[in-house]
Amino acid sequence: MARPALKREVVDYIVSHHDLNMRRACRLMKQSRSVQYYRSIKDPKQALRGRMREIAKTRVRYGYRRIHVLLKREGWQLGKNQMYRLYSEEQLQLRSKLPRRRKMVVRRQAKIKPTKPNEAWSMDFVADQLANGMKFRTLTIVDVFSKEALAIEVGQRLRSDHVVATLNRLAAAGSSSISFCR
Template identity: 50%
Template structure:
C-alpha cells in the first residue's frame, strides 16, 4: 500500500500519538517520503507472497465485489455481492444503478446488525472499497479490510 502524509497522520492518530498534521508532513518530507507516480507494470513474475489464512468458521472472512450488468434499455446495473468464504452464505446481494462508498457502508451496517460482523473482508482496490467512509466503518467495528494484491484473480481471492 502507498500512503501519503494525510493517511499516515490518520493512522498515527488512531494509535494515540496525537501529533499535528503539519509535523507529520514535515517529518514525511524530511525522510524523503512522497507518493510517486505509479511505476509501469513489471514484466517479470511478482515474488511469492504469504498465503492468506483460510476461514475457520462463519463470519470469519467475507469476500466482497461488484457484478455488472445492463438492462434492455441500456441502463447499467451494479450488484454488490458479499460471500462468507467458509459457509458460502451470501449475506448481501444488493442491486442498484449507482453505488458509492457510503452506500456500501450503509448496506454492510444494515446486514451486519442481523448476521454479525466479520473479522476480515477481502476486497479489491475499487473506489467504493478504499473510501474514507469504508475505512472508518471497518476501523470502528474492528473489521480488517484485506485488499487484493496486483495480479490476483477472483478465483484466488475467494479461496
C-alpha cells in the first residue's frame, strides 16, 4: 500500500496534468480528501538538519549515533529514533561493508568513436532455427559510423576460416585502416 504522502503527490499530478477535479482524482487513488488537503504543522527542523549535514561532512565516518552524541553535547534536544529518522531522510547513511576488491577485474578499453565510414567495424553472430528444426547462424559485420551492414554470412556452421575469409574480402574491397570493436 502506498503512503499517503506519495498518494498526495500522485493526486496533485493527476489534477495538474489530466484536467480532473480534486474529488475525482482522490476517488481514483482511493485517497480521502481530508488527507489530501492536510498540511503538516510539524517543524521541519531545518537548523538541526543543516548542523547534522555539517557534522557528517567534517566527520565522514560518523554514523547517526555519534552525530547524536555530538548534537546532544551542543544542546540539541532530540531522541535517538528522531535522530535516525532525520539522518535517513538526509541520506547520510554509511555503507555497512566496504566492497571487496576483485582480483580478476578486467579493465575494458575505451570504445573507438569513428569519425568517418570504414574506420571501425563491429561483428556479431546470430543463431536461429527454422520451422523444420534446422539451425543456422549468421555473421553480421556492421560499419560503426554509418550503421551500414557490410556483410551478412549465413550458414549452418560458420567456422573461423569463414570469418577470416569474409574479413579479408571486405578489407580487400577498399578499406585501408580498420579497427574492430566488440
